[in-house]
Structures are given as C-alpha cells and as structure tokens.
Amino acid sequence: MQKNIICVACPMGCAVTVEIAENGDILSVTGNTCKRGDAYARAECTNPVRSLATTVKVNGGIHNVVPCKSAGSLPKDKIMECMKIINAAQAEAPVSLGDVLVSNILDTGVDIVATNHCPAK
Amino acid sequence: MLNYDIVVIGGGPAGMAAALKAKECGVDSILILERAETLGGILEQCIHTGFGLHYFGEELSGPEYADRFIQLVDEQKIEYKTDTMALEITENNIVYAINKTDGLLEIQAKAIILAMGCRERPRGALNIAGSRASGVMSAGTAQKYVNIDGYMPGKKVVILGSGDIGLIMARRMTLEGAQVKCVCELMPYSSGLTRNIVQCLDDFNIPLHLSCTVVNIHGKERVEGVTIAKVDENRRPIPGTEEYIECDTLLLSVGLIPENELTRAVGINLDPVTSGAVVDEYRETSHKGVFACGNVLHVHDLVDYVTLESQTAGEGAARYVLGKTEAAEYITTKGVNGVRYIVPQKVNIRNSGDVKLYFRVGQVYKNAKTVVKYNGEEIISKKRPRLAPGEMENVIIKNDMLKNFAEGGVIEISVEV
Ligand SMILES: Cc1cc2nc3c(=O)[nH]c(=O)nc-3n(C[C@H](O)[C@H](O)[C@H](O)COP(=O)(O)OP(=O)(O)OC[C@H]3O[C@@H](n4cnc5c(N)ncnc54)[C@H](O)[C@@H]3O)c2cc1C
Numbered sequence: 242m243q244k245n246i247i248c249v250a251c252p253m254g255c256a257v258t259v260e261i262a263e264n265g266d267i268l269s270v271t272g273n274t275c276k277r278g279d280a281y282a283r284a285e286c287t288n289p290v291r292s293l294a295t296t297v298k299v300n301g302g303i304h305n306v307v308p309c310k311s312a313g314s315l316p317k318d319k320i321m322e323c324m325k326i327i328n329a330a331q332a333e334a335p336v337s338l339g340d341v342l343v344s345n346i347l348d349t350g351v352d353i354v355a356t357n358h359c360p361a362k
Numbered sequence: 363m364l365n366y367d368i369v370v371i372g373g374g375p376a377g378m379a380a381a382l383k384a385k386e387c388g389v390d391s392i393l394i395l396e397r398a399e400t401l402g403g404i405l406e407q408c409i410h411t412g413f414g415l416h417y418f419g420e421e422l423s424g425p426e427y428a429d430r431f432i433q434l435v436d437e438q439k440i441e442y443k444t445d446t447m448a449l450e451i452t453e454n455n456i457v458y459a460i461n462k463t464d465g466l467l468e469i470q471a472k473a474i475i476l477a478m479g480c481r482e483r484p485r486g487a488l489n490i491a492g493s494r495a496s497g498v499m500s501a502g503t504a505q506k507y508v509n510i511d512g513y514m515p516g517k518k519v520v521i522l523g524s525g526d527i528g529l530i531m532a533r534r535m536t537l538e539g540a541q542v543k544c545v546c547e548l549m550p551y552s553s554g555l556t557r558n559i560v561q562c563l564d565d566f567n568i569p570l571h572l573s574c575t576v577v578n579i580h581g582k583e584r585v586e587g588v589t590i591a592k593v594d595e596n597r598r599p600i601p602g603t604e605e606y607i608e609c610d611t612l613l614l615s616v617g618l619i620p621e622n623e624l625t626r627a628v629g630i631n632l633d634p635v636t637s638g639a640v641v642d643e644y645r646e647t648s649h650k651g652v653f654a655c656g657n658v659l660h661v662h663d664l665v666d667y668v669t670l671e672s673q674t675a676g677e678g679a680a681r682y683v684l685g686k687t688e689a690a691e692y693i694t695t696k697g698v699n700g701v702r703y704i705v706p707q708k709v710n711i712r713n714s715g716d717v718k719l720y721f722r723v724g725q726v727y728k729n730a731k732t733v734v735k736y737n738g739e740e741i742i743s744k745k746r747p748r749l750a751p752g753e754m755e756n757v758i759i760k761n762d763m764l765k766n767f768a769e770g771g772v773i774e775i776s777v778e779v
C-alpha cells in the first residue's frame with residue numbers, strides 16, 4: 242500500500258510517499274528532503290498522534306466554558322471519542338489554569354487540563 | 363488630568379510586552395488601557411496550541427501564553443484599566459479614554475504606545491451577491507462564540523478563505539460535531555500554514571478548493587446554502603463551474619486589517635501596503651513620542667514575533683522618555699520584486715545596535731534567494747528553500763554595515779529565483 246503524507250516537521254512541507262507492506266512493515270520512504278521527514282513519515286504511518294484543544298462546560302463561572310487541552314499527545318484515531326467524554330464533563334467555578342478536568346482520558350495516561358482561569362460569577 | 367510617562371493603548375500581547383520592556387528599561391509610570399474586560403487581547407479566544415514555540419520553547423494555547431504576560435504585568439505592578447476604551451490621542455500626546463467608573467479620562471503622556479491589534483475584514487468588503495440571511499459571520503466571531511460563550515453557531519458549514527483562523531475554525535467546528543463541507547480559497551494557494559492545512563483539514567477529510575469563491579448566498583431568514591464557482595487567473599468566476607452546497611453557516615476568513623482609527627485621526631503617516639504606521643527601527647511613528655507594535659502595525663502570523671517587536675517598541679518609548687535617543691539620520695527600506703513590504707520603513711544609521719528587518723513576499727517561491735541591496739549594490743543574499751506570503755521573513759543588518767551607510771540611502775529587499 243502507498244500512503245501520501247505532507248511532512249510538517251518544518252515549513253518546507255515536502256510531499257512524502259511511504260510504501261507499506263501487507264503486514265504493516267514500512268518498505269520505503271521517498272520524497273523527503275531530509276532525515277527528519279523520514280522519521281515524521283514513519284511515525285505518521287505507525288502511530289499518528291495529535292494534541293487536542295477544546296472547552297469544558299463550567300457551572301457558575303463568568304463564562305459558560307473554560308478552554309482545555311490534552312497535557313500530552315493522544316492517538317489520532319481516538320480524538321473524536323475523547324471529544325465525547327470531554328463534552329460530557331462539567332466543572333464548577335472557580336477553575337484555575339492547570340486544573341485537571343478529566344484525568345487519564347480513555348486510559349491513555351493523558352489528562353485534560355484547563356488552559357485558562359474561569360472565576361466564579 | 364492624569365499624568366503618565368507612557369500610556370499603552372491595547373492590553374493584548376503587544377501592549378503587555380511593550381509595557382513590561384519599558385518598565386525593565388527604567389520607566390515606572392506606565393498605564394495600559396484595555397477595551398475588553400480582561401487583558402490578553404485576541405489570544406483569549408485562540409484556545410488551540412502552537413503559541414510560544416519560539417519564545418518559550420513550549421507549545422502553549424493562546425490563553426496560557428497571555429496568562430504568562432498577565433502574571434508578569436501584575437508582578438511588576440504595572441497599572442492597567444480594563445473596560446476602558448481610548449477615544450482619541452492629540453498632537454500633544456494627550457489620551458482621551460472612557461469607562462464606567464471614571465467617566466471621561468484625560469491623560470497626559472510623554473510617550474504613547476499604540477497596540478490596538480487588528481480586526482477581521484467584514485463581509486461588506488467582499489461584495490457577495492445574495493440575501494442578508496443570518497448565519498454569515500467572520501471566522502473570528504465564530505471563534506469567540508464557540509470558545510468563550512460555549513455556543514455553536516451552526517451545523518453545516520462552508521468557510522470562505524483559507525487563512526489560519528479559517529483553518530483553525532474548520533477543525534474546531536468539526537470537533538464540536540458540525541459538518542464542515544469545504545474551505546474555498548480565491549487564490550491558487552492557501553495563505554495558511556502548511557501545518558494547519560494538514561492538521562485542520564486533511565486530518566478530517568475537509569476539502570480545500572483553491573481558485574474558488576462563493577458567488578451567491580441562498581436563504582431568507584437563515585442561510586440555506588451557497589453557490590461556489592471556480593475563478594480564472596484574474597479572480598473572476600468562470601461561468602458553468604457553479605456548484606450549490608447546502609449549509610446553514612458561512613464563515614468568512616478573508617484577512618485582517620490593523621485597527622488604526624486613532625492613528626489616522628491624529629495624522630500619523632500610514633503605509634498603504636501594511637495599513638499600519640510608517641515606523642523606524644524602534645517602531646516610532648511619524649509623530650514624536652508615539653510608537654506602534656503588534657498587529658496594529660502589520661498583521662503577524664506568530665504571536666512570538668508580536669512579543670519581540672513590542673519589546674523593541676517598549677525599549678524605544680523608554681529611551682524617548684528617559685532622553686536617551688540619538689540624533690537621527692535616516693535611510694529608507696523598500697520591498698521590490700516579490701517583496702510586498704518591509705517593517706521598519708526607515709532606519710536611523712546612528713543606531714548603536716544591529717537592526718532586524720521583517721518582510722513578507724507576495725506569492726509562494728521554492729528554492730529562491732532573498733537579496734538585500736544598499737543603493738543598488740548587493741550586501742546580503744540568503745538562499746531560501748521556501749518562501750510563502752503566510753510566513754514572515756527577516757534579515758539582520760549588522761551595525762558595522764549600518765555605520766557605512768549615508769543619510770538618504772535606500773535598502774531594497776527582493777526575491778530572485
Ligand atoms: C479573530 C482573530 C484570531 C486570531 N487567531 C490567531 C491564531 O489562531 N494564531 C495566531 O498565531 N494568531 C492569531 N491571530 C493573530 C493574533 O491577533 C496575534 O498573534 C496577536 O494576538 C496580536 O497581538 P496584539 O496585541 O497586536 O493584538 P490583539 O491581541 O488583538 O490585542 C489588541 C488589544 O487592543 C484592544 N484595543 C483595541 N482598540 C482599543 C482602544 N481604542 N482602546 C482600548 N483598547 C483597545 C483590544 O481590545 C485588544 O485586547 C488572530 C487574530 C484575530 C483577529
């Protein structure tokens with residue numbers, strides 16, 4: 242199987258092609274202009290990760306929601322599932338920057354933490 | 363009348379960084395005026411991560427980045443007034459401002475730092491045919507609804523303009539369950555960062571249509587759909603390429619304009635390309651003692667550059683207040699052949715340090731060179747594997763070079779392929 246990836250490890254944005262065998266082994270990486278592109282493309286094909294930034298509902302705060310982020314990277318294919326859990330969560334004002342709003346989301350070992358303060362109304 | 367050495371207008375990252383630097387340089391009497399209810403500026407609504415990579419070496423979200431500076435402002439006991447709108451500045455550096463508790467404020471400043479940021483181009487600037495149905499808004503307005511008010515403005519979305527705010531909102535609306543049908547971009551390239559195209563569109567299979575625009579908006583009370591069409595090289599819609607797309611929301615992400623009403627009213631010279639003031643290397647405008655920095659000076663894509671530029675302006679204002687400015691002999695800078703603009707537009711050759719020139723190109727180039735010439739003679743040349751309008755470039759003019767220049771000289775920067 243062939244996979245086309247745009248490397249974003251630097252602003253060049255090279256188009257990289259990865260050749261993947263039936264068993265998932267990577268046969269070749271082409272199109273990258275440097276080593277970093279090779280590593281990036283391999284990671285994208287084997288274990289793509291993303292950080293997630295969203296909001297959590299707050300009760301009794303000056304705003305209805307407080308922004309939050311994943312304290313580490315999450316598997317890319319679990320992002321939408323994480324959103325469901327985060328959207329079902331609620332926090333009570335006051336919330337402080339850094340507060341853990343959802344701990345160990347989907348057993349990934351990653352916490353969802355507040356990225357701003359939300360004082361009580 | 364109140365008296366301050368420095369009045370800073372705008373409490374976003376630019377205003378805070380400028381005030382902090384001025385304080386560090388030895389000025390104690392500083393007042394920041396901010397129209398919104400908190401300091402932080404537009405960063406408060408930019409909840410995605412990716413801020414501060416250059417400055418803090420960490421990927422912070424907008425509010426986290428702002429919070430670091432808000433804490434420093436508090437620690438340094440810099441005075442600020444929120445919910446306070448600056449209305450006017452005068453020839454003699456008096457600032458008029460208004461708020462609910464003080465009423466009308468009259469503040470005499472020795473120096474003023476303009477840090478009012480920018481705002482988005484409204485739909486009026488676009489001339490799309492069709493009804494005035496609700497559901498058409500700027501991407502920044504939608505960003506505020508979703509990220510601060512916790513309110514989703516629509517379910518089926520089309521985005522016009524592929525600038526970073528549009529791309530970021532495509533992902534944000536998708537995460538919150540909306541269906542983003544496509545992003546249309548008038549130009550043959552996106553002005554957004556490649557990283558955002560990959561992580562905000564490709565990750566969610568959102569199509570990006572280049573050389574494409576919205577030609578009609580349908581619906582009476584609420585938007586029901588839009589007609590998009592391909593455009594030719596003169597950006598005119600090509601008949602026969604129209605396509606109807608059902609949607610209830612159209613987000614416009616078609617560029618930012620510096621918010622320079624105050625600047626214009628007092629007669630400060632503006633650069634027609636940046637829509638910001640014409641400044642020297644300390645970001646002093648044509649009006650003595652008035653400095654400008656951040657998005658009010660020229661639109662930045664990275665907040666880190668806003669911070670650095672604002673520190674320069676803060677230092678400049680402090681030097682001015684403390685009477686440390688050198689006599690001035692200016693050379694001018696000029697972008698030619700692919701370079702749209704350069705900031706600063708003029709440089710004092712008596713300056714005792716190196717000077718960094720920031721510039722932007724007008725289109726995408728691969729394997730090009732940026733060439734700096736002084737009075738027609740090449741002085742610096744840099745190979746650049748990739749240049750893009752969305753990414754600001756810079757070049758440093760070393761002080762030993764500067765010393766050899768003569769008043770009235772011209773520095774030109776160009777792209778060579
Ligand atoms: C909608 C939008 C979204 C953006 N999203 C991103 C993004 O995702 N990533 C990114 O890197 N950059 C983004 N930017 C760019 C971002 O603006 C800059 O990185 C940075 O925040 C600019 O800092 P600033 O201090 O110059 O302006 P701002 O942050 O805009 O701050 C200006 C401040 O001045 C205040 N002000 C204006 N006029 C007055 C007045 N007359 N009196 C008193 N106060 C006044 C405003 O209320 C505001 O708080 C965005 C810009 C906009 C407009």
Ligand code: SF4
Binds near residue numbers: 250253254255279281
């Ligand atoms: S392959 Fe190397 S040069 Fe190309 S985008 Fe990736 S990191 Fe940059």
